[in-house]
Amino acid sequence: MDKITMTAPLLREEFPTLSTSTYLVSHSMGAAPRATRDALTTYLDEWTAEGPEAWELWLPRIASIADGIGAIIGAAPGTMFLAPNVALLQASLASSLDFSGERNEVVIEALQFPSVLYLWKEWERYGARLKIVPSPDGRTVPTESIVNAITEKTAIAVLSHAYYVSGSICDVRTIQAHARSVGALLCVDAYQTAGVYPFDVTQWNLDIVVGGSHKWLCGGPGCGWIYVAPQLRHRFSPAVTGWMAHASPFSFEPAPTRHAESMYRFGSGTPTIPGYMVAQPGHEIIAKIGVPRIREHNIRLTERIAEHAQERGFLIKTPRIPEQRGGWIGIDCDDAKTLCDKLIARRVFLDYRPGCGLRVSPHFYTTDDEIDAFFAHIDELRKG
Secondary structure (H helix, E strand, O other): OOOOOOOOOHHHHHHHHHHHEEEEEEOOOOOOHHHHHHHHHHHHHHHOOOOOHHHHHHHHHHHHHHHHHHHHHOOOOOOEEEEEOOOHHHHHHHOOOOOOOOOOHHHHHHHOOHHHHOOOOOOHHHOEEEEEEEEOOOOOHHHHHHHHOOOOOEEEEEEEEEEEOOEEEOOOHHHHHHHHOEEEEEEEOOOOOOOEEEEEEEEOOOOOEEEEOOOOOOOOOOOOEEEEEEHHHHOOOOOOOOHHEEHHHHHHHOOOEEOOOHHHOOOOOOOOOOHHHHHHHHHHHHHHOOHHHHHHHHHHHHHHHHHHHHOOOOOEEEOOOOHEEEEEEEEOOHHHHHHHHHOOOOOOOEEEOOOEEEEEEEEOOHHHHHHHHHHHHHHHHHHO
């Protein structure tokens, strides 16, 4: 697919909500592409026309959509798979590991998203020993602390590429190299970075990467994804499984399952085809623009946000150096929560988090004028 420039006017026209709102919340939920309606219509038309035979169209499409995400993050075809959410994929990984021996530790940072922490904590009932690396400031976790926590007793380390509470970037490449040196697996959660922060799973030689579509990939909820390095795939035979993970799902063989040789081995029950199809238009737009171009645009606008904020005496709650943060800027002031509510009422979409303030994220469809107008709204609201 040919790349396009950041100034192509059709891009904004592809997102209907941009005509009626200022959209600065892609770190939480990307704007809906116009083509998602077409994707839903296609799903309904296929279901209506083909009935149960539509599975012949839908099942191969799972791999195709997964490979489309893979093209964005440097994953080779056949190394990706989909699930409704990351928690299910993490459970599949956990259920593949044997925690009965000495290598039973799961290293995870204290700033991990709660859903992931909840899941791995529950795996202690199956022999896992959770080893949580603390954050000294509630915003970052030193790379050295994570490296020191990963030892010959570590089965897997589960880390965020960017911490959801601060946007701070984790040095996953250094940690991956260390994990491999002691025989531990590394699973990187790239939910916060995929689509806005360039990385290449092959060049970075990563073991496992998980993420989802509803943030920077503009794919909506219901389309999580996993990458597994090709040489590691057959190490995983998930116990969290279902008929879609079977080597021959429509043979309806009795248990035990024969896991698929392909990444379909990470399947479970009947897949959520509408969620996957709705996500694809967003993936295609991101791939067409290219993440490096998106990142360049994002850095320029987040710097503009930081400068505006500092002029008004706001605190910057994300790393000030662009290379050390993901795609959003946190700006805080005494009335941040009230401002957030009033801005949303004006259809200026952003969000608020305690300790972080206003989380503001420009994407490729955000203009300089929108950033300036955002602060004009703030100035007007604060004057009362």
